[in-house]
Amino acid sequence: MKQRQLGRSGLQVSALGMGCMGLSFGYGPGVDRAAAVQLIRQAVDRGVTFFDTAEAYGALNEEMVGEALAPVRDQVVIATKFGFKDGNAMSGVDSRPERIRAVVDNSLKHLRTDRIDLLYQHRVDPQVPMEDVAGAVKELIAQGKVRHFGLSEAGPESIRRAHAVQPVAALQSEYSLWWREPEQQILPLLEELGIGFVPFSPLGKGFLTGAITAQTEFSPDDFRNVVPRFSVEARQANQALVQALSDIAASRQATPAQVALAWLLAQRPWIAPIPGTTKPQRLDENLAAADLLLSADDLKRIAEVLERVPVQGARYPEHLAARVGR
Ligand SMILES: NC(=O)c1ccc[n+]([C@@H]2O[C@H](COP(=O)([O-])OP(=O)(O)OC[C@H]3O[C@@H](n4cnc5c(N)ncnc54)[C@H](OP(=O)(O)O)[C@@H]3O)[C@@H](O)[C@H]2O)c1
Numbered sequence: 354m355k356q357r358q359l360g361r362s363g364l365q366v367s368a369l370g371m372g373c374m375g376l377s378f379g380y381g382p383g384v385d386r387a388a389a390v391q392l393i394r395q396a397v398d399r400g401v402t403f404f405d406t407a408e409a410y411g412a413l414n415e416e417m418v419g420e421a422l423a424p425v426r427d428q429v430v431i432a433t434k435f436g437f438k439d440g441n442a443m444s445g446v447d448s449r450p451e452r453i454r455a456v457v458d459n460s461l462k463h464l465r466t467d468r469i470d471l472l473y474q475h476r477v478d479p480q481v482p483m484e485d486v487a488g489a490v491k492e493l494i495a496q497g498k499v500r501h502f503g504l505s506e507a508g509p510e511s512i513r514r515a516h517a518v519q520p521v522a523a524l525q526s527e528y529s530l531w532w533r534e535p536e537q538q539i540l541p542l543l544e545e546l547g548i549g550f551v552p553f554s555p556l557g558k559g560f561l562t563g564a565i566t567a568q569t570e571f572s573p574d575d576f577r578n579v580v581p582r583f584s585v586e587a588r589q590a591n592q593a594l595v596q597a598l599s600d601i602a603a604s605r606q607a608t609p610a611q612v613a614l615a616w617l618l619a620q621r622p623w624i625a626p627i628p629g630t631t632k633p634q635r636l637d638e639n640l641a642a643a644d645l646l647l648s649a650d651d652l653k654r655i656a657e658v659l660e661r662v663p664v665q666g667a668r669y670p671e672h673l674a675a676r677v678g679r
Pocket of ligand 1: 375555563629631632638639
């Protein structure tokens with residue numbers, strides 16, 4: 354697996370990481386602990402060194418990551434996140450320094466480790482000045498409990514304020530063929546400051562793979578039930594995008610998922626996407642995208658499709674949209 358540097362932080366990760374959320378959170382029931390541990394170890398065997406979890410995905414999620422990676426702890430980069438009230442994304446944000454310290458101590462236990470390689474603030478907390486958040490993480494770094502600081506879905510001003518107190522190694526925000534807003538202000542800012550970028554939902558929460566249609570029924574606790582972009586009408590309309598991408602993929606003997614990931618890798622050398630899956634064969638399929646080099650002509654064809662086929666539906670319901678870009 355090819356390696357990438359997250360900006361000028363000195364943090365090196367595999368070009369594709371593994372998003373572990375869906376193993377037990379967000380998209381229905383997930384898989385049992387033994388299967389999750391096995392899948393994470395499969396990723397390690399394929400050369401993945403970058404693993405993503407969060408307090409908000411539940412203690413079990415961090416525990417599965419910790420159990421799977423304990424035998425290879427020194428060879429991998431473990432990223433987790435703090436920032437929600439009682440660790441529950443539904444309860445609102447909470448980045449008070451005392452809470453950050455408590456979350457880190459819990460995460461270290463769940464992850465069976467003595468340091469978190471990359472600690473992200475999951476969402477900006479308007480009640481806590483960013484300087485205080487960055488200051489709290491800076492202290493944790495000085496204590497050796499954390500190695501690098503990250504932000505998620507933060508806006509340009511928050512990124513600058515955080516970076517001035519404690520250099521930010523990576524921003525983790527949504528970025529994919531169907532959500533390209535970061536291209537406007539965020540990517541140029543990260544380039545300027547030397548911050549790496551970790552696109553989450555790089556497969557459009559599964560939609561860009563072609564495996565989801567208007568007929569797909571999500572389980573009742575699947576987050577996509579409340580996402581406007583996953584309404585039946587939006588799925589119907591957005592199928593045109595997937596079809597066009599599938600044609601381009603076929604011309605390269607690749608799958609749409611692989612094209613979606615290779616496209617992200619082609620945008621900047623300091624980008625490391627973290628696709629998620631619960632299935633061994635899809636893990637292998639996705640990881641093979643690290644070796645798919647899109648040509649200038651491929652990228653031009655993709656750009657033409659994106660220009661021609663507008664995406665329908667908001668990426669978040671209103672109450673959650675208010676939390677991003679602050
Ligand atoms: N910072 C944040 O706020 C935030 C928000 C969301 C996610 N994340 C992180 O980003 C990671 C990835 O994002 P994500 O899980 O939201 O979305 P994603 O990686 O874009 O897509 C995951 C979905 O795609 C399906 N899938 C994966 N590979 C596939 C393939 N080759 N063919 C068909 N379907 C495929 C998976 O289903 P199966 O399991 O059935 O394969 C799953 O439903 C998460 O695990 C999490 O760590 C962070």
